[in-house]
Amino acid sequence: MEGEDEGDGLFSWMALNDNKAGMEGINREKINKIILEASKGSKFYENELKKEQQVNQRIEKMMLQKAQITEQQFRKAEGQVEKLTADLERGRDLGRVVVHVDMDAFYAAVEMRDCPELKDKPLGVGSWRLLSTSNYHARKFGVRAAMPTFIAKKLCPNLIIVPLNFDKYRATSAEVREIFAEYDPNFLPMSLDEAYLDITDHVMHRQSWPESMRTYYLHSGCSADGIRFHSEQPDADLSLDLFEDSPSASPSVSGPAGAVVFGTCAEEAVREMRFRIEQKTMLTASAGIAPNMMLAKVCSDKNKPNGQYRIPAERQAVMDFVKNLPIRKVPGIGKVTEKMLSALGIKTCAELHQKGALLSLLFSETSFHHFLQISLGLGSTHINRDGERKSMSTERTFAEMSSVEEQFRLCRELCGDLANDLQKEGLKGRTVTVKLKNVNFEVKTRALTLSSVVSTEEEIFAAAKDLLKAEIDHMSPQPLKLRLMGVRVSGFVSGDEKKSLQKSIISFFQSGRLESGETSQHSGEVSKQEAGQSEQQSFFQKAHVRRLRLQAEQQESPGPSDQAPAVEHALLNAPRKEYFTCPVCFQKQEGMDLGKFNQHVDECLTSVYTASWEQDVSSCPAQGDYIRTEEGLHHRQLQVTNVDVTEPKIGNGILHTSMGHSSIFAAHTMPGLMSQTSEGCEEKTSRNSSDLHKVHYCDGGHQRTSSSDSKFGGVYSVEPEGPGPGCPALICPICNVQQDTSDLAIFNRHVDICLNQGVLQEIGQEVVSHTPGIPFSAGVKCQGLSRGAVKRIPSVFIFILLFIIVIVYQLNA
Template sequence: MTLTVNAFSANKAGMTGLDKEKIQKIISSNTSSNFQEYSSKQIHRIETRIKRKNELLSRLSQEEIAKAEAEMNLEAAHLEAQRDLTRVKVHIDMDAFFASVEMRDDPTLRSIPMGVGTDLMLGTSNYIARKFGVRSAMPGYMARKLCPELTIVKGDYRKYRKESLIIRKVFDEYDPNLKTGGLDEVYMDLTDYVAARKGPVSRKRIRYRGDCVCRLPLLSENDTINVGANTTDEVCKKCGKIRLCVEDMVDFGTTVEEIVNEIRFRVEQISGLTCSAGIASNGMLAKICSDINKPNGQFRLADDKETIIEFMRTLPIRKVSGIGAVTEAILKGIGVEKCGDLFEKRGIIKLLFKELAWHWFLRVALGVSQRGTSEETDNCIRHRKSISTERTFKPTIQLEKLLDTLHYLCAKLIESLGKCNILGGHVATLIIKLANFDRINRSQTVNYRINTVDNLYSMMEGLLRKEMKRGLKIRLLGVRLSKLEFLEKETEITKRESQKSLHEFLVPKKRLSTSTKNEDSDDLFSDQSTISPSDSEDNITEIPSTSSRSTIQCPICNRNFEYDENGKINSHIDECLNLEVITQIEETPPEVIKPINQAKLSSKIKSETKNNALKKKKSNSSRAPNGTRPLTNYFPVNLK
């Protein structure tokens, strides 16, 4: 099998029917020698991993495979017991968001191929450019080779963020507890809203036509105008031309399809931008569905088991969020092309991959999302292991420029924490891509919560300065936080942490540690630009840091001191304990901190520890499979 891990991918909406072979030739002929060398090494690593798995597969007996398959059948039955078909989950994704904002504001861009970004990297492209093979995460200079007429517009992320907030107000009316997956996508639970909808709703609609085309949406000659429409003229302040404003009313019914259509209608009315939606019984499925009728469309997957399993059976594995190029290559290397293959080869999958991987693959095959209120936001919060941001630039060795970029990335990352209900993390990682495309990770682990720009930047700056002593020429910097803490409704973790004794807080811990990544790791999920149940990085060269130092954290304000600053820490804690209110330096909602009662806390901690052990024992007890139709009826098994 010939690996195509770095080959052109046409999985983006609006890129069907392209001549991928022709596009790949253009890309290959314009690829630098550095990147070709990097790609060769990357492919070699993946081929080695595939070879090892196939060697292991060749040594497996039919008895071993049959036993693993039986175990997977039991696990599948347990997952089936978790399937919830009563919820109405919706994933809404703005259509080519950055490009659409620019085209709305500049009508001359609407009829030409254009992208947003720089010659170094594109953030997105419009649907006209996609017909040439131009897509996001592609260097701008490469995109011009595919489409010489391409216009590249520099992105204005403040404008995009502002637009996102405007659109968010519409979504909030339907689900105040929605989860965001970025500026341009949201996960919504419309179950309660649909149940409460008593009758049709009428909405005002305004469309425009005439010499001025600055305002959207435009009214075409084929569009209908409802009876009783009002028409007014106005002069555009931008172009000075006259436009005709046509105002009428539109009715939306009570079905979920009508309600989602209403949401998309309101987004277009308030912003002039279109979006697409997926409707399903869980968020994982809804996200897949939102891509089916892009742009400006929606798709609903019926909420019954048979339809869902059949839908997943024929779905290409790359369509699942979390399966990127590397994961796809490794799965294809063992004969897995469709999501149905994940179930058909379930015995092999269990024997070749670690538990986290095969368990997630089984969920994907069945179309069963995680259990819980935020089950579907796998891409944003609950099962996210890390959060990161990166920036690509011309290779440079100038430390000042690199530090400026690093500070920007730290600020951007910290700003994004609240949007994903993340309180902070305990492991900070500096990501470096060298001029030859090799990637280096430097990680620093601390026993306190990293949640401020200054804190994160000071850690990353030290790591970067150390690397720069080697005279490296860098083309990409990134910052990642892992070992995350989340803001949860019941905040049980926070409560338990607040009940720790002073002694527990003052036990020194090693602050810095990292290890070299095993190239044959089975944690496959974190291809670039994907989020999934693992925070490992494919194709990364990690170099262990060697320095370490012990720190002590103040239990009141989380400030850190060196372990040898004994007098200083004692004095500081005395000052903190004398404060009547300390919540100004906490992230959590304001509350008065009561005096610490060590005996009471110790008793409470022991009690909670015992209760937690009982809960864990109870949750691990076996569950009887429900009496549903056997899953093998849906997947013809052929493991020979």
Template sequence: MENVAKDDTSFGEGLLLRVGLNDNKAGMKGLDKEKINKIIMEASKGSKFYENELKKDQQVNKRIEKMLELKNKITDQHIMKAQLQVDKIAMELDQRRDLSCTIVHIDMDAFYAAVEMRDNPDLRDKPIAVGSLSMLSTSNYHARRYGVRAAMPGFIAKKLCPHLVIVPLNFQKYKEESKKVREILVEYDPHFMPMGLDEAYLNITEHLEERKNWDEEKRRHLIPTYSSALNDEQEHPQSTSLVKSVVFGTSAEDVVEEIRFRVEQKTGLTASAGIAPNTMLAKMCSDQNKPNGQYRIPPERDAVMNFIKDLAIRKVPGIGKVTEKMLKALGIVTCTDLYQQRALISLLFSETSWRNFLEISLGLGSTHLERDGERKSMSTERTFNEISATEQYSLCKELCSDLAEDLKKEGLKARTVTLKLKNVNFEVKTRATTVMSAISTEEEIFAVAKDLLRWEMESVAPLPLRLRLMGIRVSGFLNEEEKKYQQKSIVNFLESGKQVSASRFFSRKSTDENLPKASESFFNKKRAISQKASQGLSLNESSKKLNLQDTGLVPLVDQAKDNECQIFICPVCFEEHQSSTLEAFNRHIDKCLAGTLEKDDGEMANIGISWENTIDKPVEREKQRM
């Protein structure tokens, strides 16, 4: 291990945070961390995975250097002033602490691996992982004793555990099992919030109130058992079914035990659970007694603070390896450290980030499960061995179908489609398109996503697009008011004298009186100013007609001319721009976005850094689970 550290003096420790053993994860405690990390580093070196992780780590190092440079400029006076401001906010947050809800986080144990072991008993006592030599999605608890984990390349896992069995992914099977679990959860909270296939949040506060009035029979569940009986005629044992029953109590612990019992009876799979006053704490609790266990934090402030006190920051949902390294550079390892350094953090991080850290250090989290229009996004992704272009399109359509099904269940329509790609060099790209008319069906989502995928294929032509992961995310959901006025607003925005070259997004006309006044005043004023400024300019009559299905941006067509002219509305500055090609307009958007980002950074306080992206956001997906 010392040799590794010497070879990688400038980044060794940080690189180990990225690729090494994370012993904060369930099933990883008590392992020989130094031995495992040495094997990982030796197996990784020279691989594309290693080079990509090294590149990312060096980028994080540059952020840390800037942060520490700024830290050196901070005076005691700055700290004292910041301390007063942050303490005032902390006091207000603490006074608003809500301990009235009972939130439950259900987390299936090693879900994909558990399904495979159930269906193939020969695998039950073997270390197995689900995925491929390129990347693993999860591992069972036997494999975790060797340091094998999710999001680890299979070829490295094989070095840690040579007799590891790697089972290919079977998402259709996992989705069917997930559906069975959800059918149970909905009985306890009709508005429960699923997170991927293998976990969910429930608010059982109302259920607990109702349950107090339930008699024993309503809380009774049958347990089918089997015994051997002697068949007199055939003179050999024969199985006969018996039925026993169990009655669960009315407390929160009893309810969660009942849920876990029913899940195991229905699927043959175990689940762990956390019970707490908010979602953040509930998720951390579900990891306490894995596998097949549960843990509760009582709804008391002292109990919450005692739980948080010595908790490693890496155990907090949303804090990943990047944030962990940045905080560690400031000497922050536990949630107590996070609170003690609250003034310094407020000077080094953006307001959104340091407020989030402050809430974490106080054990505060959401008690509201976002549903329907409140939800920000919905996504799914797959990891796979390298596949052909045809197979990439097929997978893209399958992902769009999954999302369309989820959107239909929740009655949502989205404006933005994002394509996430990870190539064989482990480089990640995201490409997004926002359409003017919200979409929800498989055909609509795929029409946008396949164009994004095609553009990426063309960008590397004549070479093939070599991928190892693909994901689709939809966002920008309509709220109820927007659903009501969406179509009318868009058509009015284009005005009666103009039309769109592709009509699939616009099916009918509308009148001014049906429009929301806010939309009229904002967009029409913007357009009026732009039109006035451009009077007298000759329109480019030779510009090509733009197919709206190839972009989320809407060209306006001047009907007074025999030939069409492309006038684009910039989604950033909302100004009209004449362009002969889409590429020219895209260059304007790039500049506009860059200017916006520079402006946002420039508006930070005299002492502060704006880097929202340093907070590792939870991956939205059919996720790769530990």
């Protein structure tokens, strides 16, 4: 960390990115000096320094690798690059007309439009902490988007700061989008101010349009001065050479007074679009026209502001354009990649192609392919609007926060916000990620993938708080000093998954009835139903094995530190607003939090169970005892929310968990949830997973471990009857046969097979052979009983429960 060298390094690292339009011809050196001076010594600066050094190390490593490349390797790579280039060339598609439209300094332009006094003043839009964007006057001073306001003020003391007003921007954006839709109904908005359009079809149809369909009139209230091309274009004489365009721009035709007639080609169509945008919103837009998205994007920046540029749909034109294009102009190449490529002597796309062989040896296949495509001017020709969302998150920056209590409170708040957002889109995800940035700007993310999807505040917080707690514990006894916290949910159930789950659930009942007389489980043939379940099965198996492993780890390691348990408890038990429908009594339960609702369902279940149980299982030691624990409750809510009928969309994800075979397992082993609370048992709270919440240790002759995870609650072990010393015997809760293995994966597979082939089949058979309401045995063992004390549970209840859930689901669907 030597002073001057670092400074020099950072000078280029933190320097102004003059990639942005409006930054041309500014005094870079002076501006960069001010930026550096203002930043120096701050935590942010120190962190940037660190990041730059990391990149330098990556470059050093890369150069070492480069030095070790042999002539032979290089020749071979050259051959591969040639081959790949030929393949890519064969796939080149020049048939589409892709347009990228970008509103000029959008937020600032809206503010200037609405407040004309600002028009000639340097303007920044944002907060007193950070600017979102700036107008072109401000850009001349080096003020740019995402710049801290205090630095912007140093660069331009007269800078006027206007707060963000998203309602206004959204409204204007909606107006612009209405116009986009007329050129491409499937246009792809990238943000409020930019979009991709495929106008191939529009241009084709346009060829046969009469002039009247291509004629627009200047806005009556808009003087010629109000339109840029009148006042600012050098040759503006009311001709339609409106904007500074590409040399290939074809001249437009002027119509009668105030009328503007546009031509039929792509450029004319785009000109017309921009004209209409300006007439409608009084804002200007820039556009790029090219055969693919990558080029269109680069083109839209070429004549910014208020201009357009087109690359003809010819290979040579594309290659000519790309030849001298600086790599930094290419979307996806940021300052790190630029620096790394620069170290290899690559600054333009032509050089990118020339050094293809070297890049193939130094970068990953994905990166190299990407570079090669860029160097050939290739990009996506299909504008995909249907891309499914992959994640959703929320984060907040704040002044230093080191109080554990505050951190947990904020975490819950974020989970609540995120839950609201998720529920608005009907999304449920399996992975919860917590993002933490400490006061030194170091970012950490901690993720947890759950066995079932989550979407409610409680569910997300259950996982997030564990992740946060782990970090707090890790720092202990030092406090965790945060400046940002975020929560993300990802791993959403895809549309296909939802459909296949829905199918398999319905087919489960249907095939159960149809095949009731068959003995497919013995036939050795895999039925379609089984095949359909196999994917879910493997998913649950994996989750199960992982869970059991975690559980085993839990038993070995002591519980978590007790930091802020009261806080957690309070937060966990905070009231909720939703209402739920009980899947047992079918009554809507309002004004209940999850805990109470859960209790209600438990009571419903218990009352049904107890009635038959007491008759059938009088010797079951677990009867009547029901452990209600914070973690148990917390876990069970995953199941309970699954029957919330207020969110039909979520129901898809719900059934993933509640109707998967593991849940059926849970239903059969429900009495197992009534874990023993015999004297001498101690409870230990799990720390690793929100799905593993309680481990019960009994001091008696039999040690039993029982996850409160009802979905997997059917596995238990009994000592000392295990296959070997120290190895608990694993007894299948379905067939009641002790398995000659201590391998949980093998055991789990056995249980799943038993479950799918035995229990489900049996339920199916029983459904047709028994009148509902008349108890019959399903051959399910009461969890927690000794081998000889197999007790049978009225399976009809299980079926009714499942049936109700399916009905509820169907009604909502």
